Structures are given as structure tokens and as C-alpha cells.
């Protein structure tokens with residue numbers, strides 16, 4: 223049994239603290255699914271707000287960190303288990319470090335797929351996550367920091383890293399300011415931070431409404447970024463943007479073009495034709511009717527930051 227569901231209100235932009243909003247839309251779903259858990263949303267419903275200042279989107283109600291950690295612990299074998307080989311990212315990291323040994327901390331390391339891709343290279347291979355997932359241990363060659371990267375006070379070795387990676391983490395944050403403060407202390411001068419997260423400026427949410435984007439339907443997704451907002455908060459914490467691009471999600475890049483996309487394309491076609499009919503057919507088939515994910519949309523931001 224899970225502890226009582228705990229929710230917290232978000233009354234100002236978690237990134238820039240402005241309470242002025244530009245847009246608001248209510249999530250239609252009353253339930254979240256996470257692994258095998260079905261979690262009821264609070265009675266009043268969840269609204270997606272857009273900050274009038276930095277233009278990020280955020281939810282008005284989010285699960286507390288403690289509650290989320292508990293759900294994740296319970297579902298740890300089922301969530302994030304989708305294998306991805308991180309081949310492209312590991313090559314990029316080697317090039318970035320001029321094929322010299324480097325120390326890396328992977329934030330949200332989950333089952334250790336990125337550290338596994340780097341297991342034949344030299345240097346510390348450390349991880350930070352809220353729980354230690356099965357499978358990480360063989361690839362850990364450094365410290366394991368058990369915490370949220372948002373923690374106001376991180377307990378860690380104090381030995382700084384050449385690279386810190388945050389793949390699919392920025393959308394989970396409670397306090398981006400704490401995160402960037404922590405990043406600034408974790409990374410060596412001239413060291414790098416690699417970030418990948420959803421791009422709220424992409425076609426689907428902009429055309430159909432943020433509250434209908436499949437990406438906002440996760441219990442653990444709290445913030446939806448645009449590249450300018452990431453660059454801005456990074457700069458405020460002593461980083462420069464070395465490189466950025468809008469691209470497909472890392473796991474989608476690998477399978478894009480394969481036959482398995484056909485089913486997804488049919489769903490997409492129907493949704494574009496009529497979201498209402500799509501929802502009706504989905505409900506007849508006991509499916510949620512959440513907007514299908516498009517294998518062709520560049521809906522993620524990839525950024526390399528360097529510490530000044």
C-alpha cells in the first residue's frame with residue numbers, strides 16, 4: 223500500500239518566480255497511471271499554466287517528492303526499464319573530452335544505461351537518483367548520491383566532475399534554482415552539463431493545446447521548457463550555452479523509420495483528422511485516448527552547457 227497521496231500547490235513559476243501567467247488549460251484526465259499504480263488527481267483538477275516572463279509551462283498541483291519517491295520505489299522494475307544504448311551520447315562525451323579520461327555524474331541514472339555505454343572508458347562513473355534501481359550497480363565506478371537533484375543541500379564527495387548529464391530530468395524538477403546551484407558546485411570550471419528535455423514550443427502542444435500534449439500526462443512531469451528559458455537560468459548560474467538543437471527524443475532517434483512506427487502513424491493520422499473521433503475510438507477500445515506520440519516530430523531540446 224502506498225502512503226496517502228500528497229499534493230503540493232505551485233503558485234509561481236518554478237524557474238523565474240513570476241506569478242504572472244500567459245495561458246492556462248485544464249488536464250481532462252482524472253487519473254495518472256505510473257507502472258501498475260493508478261493515482262487519482264486531486265478533486266479540483268490539475269491546470270497547466272504558462273509563465274508570462276520566461277514562457278515555461280508548469281502544473282498547478284504536483285505530487286510531493288516523498289510521495290513520488292514512494293511510487294517509484296514500488297514500480298522500480300517497471301519504469302525507465304526500456305533499454306536505450308546511449309551509443310550516440312557516449313561517442314559525443316568521448317569527443318567532448320578529447321578522448322582523455324573524464325569523471326562523469328549521471329543524474330537520474332535509473333538502470334545505468336548511460337554508464338554502461340561508457341564502461342570501457344576511464345574515469346569515475348557516478349550516479350544520482352532518488353532510488354538505486356536494479357541493474358545500476360555493475361556500471362557504477364564512483365559514488366551513488368541518493369537524493370533529488372533539487373535538494374537544497376546535497377551530500378556528496380565534493381570531488382567535482384568533468385561532465386554532469388541530465389537526460390529526461392528537467393521535466394521532473396521541483397526547484398530549478400536549487401538544481402542549477404547544485405550543478406554549479408558539481409561541475410569543474412570549463413566542465414560540461416548535457417541536458418535533454420521536452421520542447422514545449424513544438425508543433426503538437428502549440429497546435430492542440432498544452433493540456434492535451436501526451437508529455438504532460440505523466441505524474442512525474444512537472445515543468446515544460448523552451449530552449450531560451452533553459453539558457454537563461456543556466457547563464458544566471460555561471461554557465462554558457464556551447465551548443466543547442468531541437469531534435470527527436472533519444473529513444474525515438476534510434477527506431478525512427480522502422481516498421482513499428484506504422485501503428486503510431488495511423489494513430490497520428492486519425493488524431494490529426496479529428497482529436498474527438500480519436501478519443502471516441504480509444505474509449506471504445508478501453509484506451510485512454512491520450513494524444514499519440516509522433517515519431518517524426520522534433521519535440522526535444524538538447525543543450526550542452528559549459529561552466530565559466
Ligand SMILES: [Zn+2]
Pocket residue numbers: 235236237238239240273274275276277278
Ligand atoms: Zn517563469
